[in-house]
Amino acid sequence: MLSKRLPGILPELTFAEAVETTKVHSIAGTLRTPLVNERPFRSPHHTMSAVSLVGGGVNPMLKIEDIHVYYGAIHAIKGVSFEVGEGEIVALIGANGAGKRTILKTISGLMHPRSGKIEFVGEDISHTDAYKLLRHGLAHVPEGRRIFLQMSVQDNLEMGAFTQKEVSKDDLEMVFNYFPRLKERRKQIAGTLSGGEQQMLAMSRALMSHPKLMMLDEPSMGLAPILVDQIFDIIKELHKAGTTILLVEQNARKALQVADRAYVLETGGITLTGTGAELAVSDEVRKAYLGG
Numbered sequence: 001m002l003s004k005r006l007p008g009i010l011p012e013l014t015f016a017e018a019v020e021t022t023k024v025h026s027i028a029g030t031l032r033t034p035l036v037n038e039r040p041f042r043s044p045h046h047t048m049s050a051v052s053l054v055g056g057g058v059n060p061m062l063k064i065e066d067i068h069v070y071y072g073a074i075h076a077i078k079g080v081s082f083e084v085g086e087g088e089i090v091a092l093i094g095a096n097g098a099g100k101r102t103i104l105k106t107i108s109g110l111m112h113p114r115s116g117k118i119e120f121v122g123e124d125i126s127h128t129d130a131y132k133l134l135r136h137g138l139a140h141v142p143e144g145r146r147i148f149l150q151m152s153v154q155d156n157l158e159m160g161a162f163t164q165k166e167v168s169k170d171d172l173e174m175v176f177n178y179f180p181r182l183k184e185r186r187k188q189i190a191g192t193l194s195g196g197e198q199q200m201l202a203m204s205r206a207l208m209s210h211p212k213l214m215m216l217d218e219p220s221m222g223l224a225p226i227l228v229d230q231i232f233d234i235i236k237e238l239h240k241a242g243t244t245i246l247l248v249e250q251n252a253r254k255a256l257q258v259a260d261r262a263y264v265l266e267t268g269g270i271t272l273t274g275t276g277a278e279l280a281v282s283d284e285v286r287k288a289y290l291g292g
Contacts, residue, residue, distance in 0.1 A: 059085060059086050060083040060084065060085055060086075060119075061084055061085060061086045061120065061121055061212060061213055061244050062083065062084040062107070062118075062119070062120055062213055062244075062246065063083050063117075063118070063119040063120075064080060064081055064082050064083070064103075064107070064116070064117075064118055065081050065116055065117040065118075065119070066079050066080070066081050066115070066116040066117070067079070067080050067081075067103075067106065067113040067115070067116030067117070067118065067126075068113060068114050068115045068116055069099075069102055069103075069106050069111060069112075069113050069114065070114055071102075075268065076099055076102050076268050077099050077102055077103060077106065077113070077268045077269075078267075078268040078269045079116070079269065080099070080103065080116075080265075080268070080269060080270055081116075081270070082263055082270065082273070084213065084244060084246050085244075085260075086244055087239075087242055087243075087244055088244060088245070088260045088261065089235070089239050089245045089247060089258055089259050089260050090245070090246050090247065090259060090260065090261050090262065090263070091247045091248075091249060091255040091256065091258075091259035091261075091262040091263070091276065092246070092247070092248045092249075092262070092263050092265055093249060093250070093252045093255055093256070093262060093263070093264055093265070093279075093285075093289060094264055094265035094266055094289075095250075095266070095288075095289075096250070097267075098265040098266055098267065098268070099265050099267070099268040099269075100217075100248040100265055101143060101217060101218075101248060102268075103248075103265075104140060104142075104215050104217050104246070104248055106118070107120075107125075107138070107140075107215065107246075108130055108133060108138065108140040108215065109125070109128050109129055109130030109131075109132070109133050110130050112126065112127050113126055120133075120136060120137075120138060120213070121136070121137070121212065123136070125138075134163055134209055135163050136212075137209075137210070137211055137212030137213065138211065138212065138213050138215070139206035139207075139209050139211035139213070139214050139215065140206070140215045140217070141202050141203055141205075141206045141214065141215065141216045141217060141219065142202075142217050143217040143218040143221060143248075144221075145198045145199055145201070145202040146202065147190045147198055147201050147202050147205065148190060149189075149190055149191030150189065150190075150191060151189070151190055152186070152187050152188060152189055152190065153182055153185050153186045153187070153188055153190055153193070153201055154186045154187060156190050156201055156204075156205050157172060157175065157182075157186075157201075157204055157205055157208050158208075159205065160205030160206060160207070160208030160209055161208040161209065162209075163209050163210075164208075164209070164210070167208075171207075171208055171210075174207070175204040175207050175208065178203075178204065178207070178234055178237065178238070179200040179201075179203075179204055179234070181197060181200065182197070182200055182201060182204060185197065195222050195223055195227075196223050196224070196227035196230070196231070199219055199223065199227075199231060200231075200234075203216070203219070203231075203234070207238075211243070212244060213244045213245075213246060214238070214243055214244070214245050214246075215245075215246045215247075215248075216235070216245060216246070216247050216248065216249075217248045218248060218249060218250060219231050219232075219235070219247075219249065220232070220249060220250075220251045220254060221250070228251065228254065232254050232257070232258055235247070235258055236258055239258070247259065252285065252289035252290055253280075253289075253290055255276075256276040256277075256279055256280040256285075257276065257280070258276070259275075259276035260275065260276060261273070261274070261275055261276065262274065262275070262276050262279050264279065264284075264285060264289075272284065272285065
């Protein structure tokens with residue numbers, strides 16, 4: 001259910017909101033009245049979880065509760081709360097500077113919230129050091145790929161498996177099945193790969209750690225449209241295989257196509273949440289992020 005995040009118990013629907021909500025129910029085949037004019041839910045910032053609001057019913061693997069994050073005196077993240085259920089793809093979309101990347105850095109331990117709580121598989125990781133989180137099963141594929149440019153493709157993949165007792169041939173074959181091009185280039189120096197191949201390598205390196213949750217930061221950045229399609233096809237394959245994914249992406253159209261649920265961020269706060277399909281038909285999202 002498409003929901004707006006407001007400070008308290010939500011007011012009555014405006015006419016514009018009623019029309020928008022009616023559109024969503026009509027598309028979903030759940031419209032029972034000519035115009036939906038009652039708001040049957042509360043803000044995800046309060047007592048109900050984000051998963052329950054959109055009907056996911058999925059056990060939360062990652063739970064963010066009212067986090068506030070600062071860069072010095074700058075209040076970058078302002079009371080953000082959301083969940084990622086096991087086996088879901090959850091997308092964070094928004095303009096540059098909205099706070100998407102800061103949220104990923106905070107989850108992965110590169111930054112820490114001044115207040116609020118981050119739980120991963122039931123454990124509070126709000127102030128856990130970044131290097132410890134990989135062993136917990138949390139992998140972060142950063143914006144810009146950040147592969148080891150002077151090392152071979154194979155060496156990069158083996159670095160991704162450093163939390164494992166040994167580098168498994170089965171794991172290598174698994175990533176090569178997802179990314180056959182890397183198998184052809186396994187001895188090639190990573191810095192000589194194309195941008196798309198480097199993105200494939202960054203994702204493969206994360207998969208070598210057997211992550212419970214993979215966080216992808218702008219996987220389509222700087223790639224040609226055909227390569228963007230390939231990357232998102234692979235994201236869908238990973239999802240089908242059961243990988244849980246938190247996706248930060250400026251290509252809102254692509255992100256909403258693959259996401260089970262999504263959140264819209266503006267100036268450090270969540271302004272809109274719903275399923276990927278619901279947000280894709282939202283007038284606000286279409287005007288701001290989908291060119292329509």
